[in-house]
Amino acid sequence: xxxxxxxxxxxxxxxxxxxxxxxxxxxxxxxxxxxxxxxxxxxxxxxxxxxxxxxxxxxxxxxxxxxxxxxxxxxxxxxxxxxxxxxxxxxxxxxxxxxxxxxxxxxxxxxxxxx
Amino acid sequence: xxxxxxxxxxxxxxxxxxxxxxxxxxxxxxxxxxxxxxxxxxxxxxxxxxxxxxxxxxxxxxxxxxxxxxxxxxxxxxxxxxxxxxxxxxxxxxxxxxxxxxxxxxxxxxxxxxx
Numbered sequence: 525x526x527x528x529x530x531x532x533x534x535x536x537x538x539x540x541x542x543x544x545x546x547x548x549x550x551x552x553x554x555x556x557x558x559x560x561x562x563x564x565x566x567x568x569x570x571x572x573x574x575x576x577x578x579x580x581x582x583x584x585x586x587x588x589x590x591x592x593x594x595x596x597x598x599x600x601x602x603x604x605x606x607x608x609x610x611x612x613x614x615x616x617x618x619x620x621x622x623x624x625x626x627x628x629x630x631x632x633x634x635x636x637x638x639x
Numbered sequence: 640x641x642x643x644x645x646x647x648x649x650x651x652x653x654x655x656x657x658x659x660x661x662x663x664x665x666x667x668x669x670x671x672x673x674x675x676x677x678x679x680x681x682x683x684x685x686x687x688x689x690x691x692x693x694x695x696x697x698x699x700x701x702x703x704x705x706x707x708x709x710x711x712x713x714x715x716x717x718x719x720x721x722x723x724x725x726x727x728x729x730x731x732x733x734x735x736x737x738x739x740x741x742x743x744x745x746x747x748x749x750x751x752x753x754x
Contacts, residue, residue: 567727
């Protein structure tokens with residue numbers, strides 16, 4: 525069975541601080557995909573990144589970066605120099621590479637950036 | 640850009656009513672999904688469809704049914720709404736990626752309250 529755990533339910537930081545959102549996953553598959561989505565107050569999930577299990581290179585996109593470590597089954601997300609607009613609920617998700625491509629989501633982390 | 644729309648942002652229904660939630664995507668995606676989102680539980684898959692008139696149960700199908708008569712439209716049906724179906728409902732779509740999992744794109748969600 526697949527499982528995603530986001531142990532941090534809520535995080536609150538002051539603007540311009542760096543913040544890391546943790547994601548730990550469980551799967552027996554050797555090939556799988558990991559995702560991060562952002563859900564702002566408007567409610568729509570916004571896709572941020574997709575990573576397959578064979579690509580352990582870290583990814584950087586502007587102030588966002590992702591650290592994928594298969595050895596610890598983690599796919600953590602860091603926001604550098606946070607801004608108020610980063611306030612949202614962030615979800616980590618996992619999918620097998622075969623079958624119906626279902627996503628298994630973590631519980632989500634509510635991030636609040638205070639001015 | 641992928642556009643996934645849902646018929647209502649907010650919906651209030653009475654216990655026992657039949658409820659239809661509609662989802663339309665404009666990118667000719669084969670796969671469509673219905674999730675419900677509850678605090679502390681993340682998103683859970685209700686049903687999905689990988690082709691017209693095809694459907695498969697997700698993790699929590701009880702009390703729900705679906706219909707996919709056209710490729711772009713996927714409906715979620717609550718045959719007899721109950722208060723424990725009060726939730727946020729999110730629709731998503733994706734293409735069928737050869738040998739991999741493609742990104743799911745989400746609609747804005749429907750917040751359903753059953754009184």
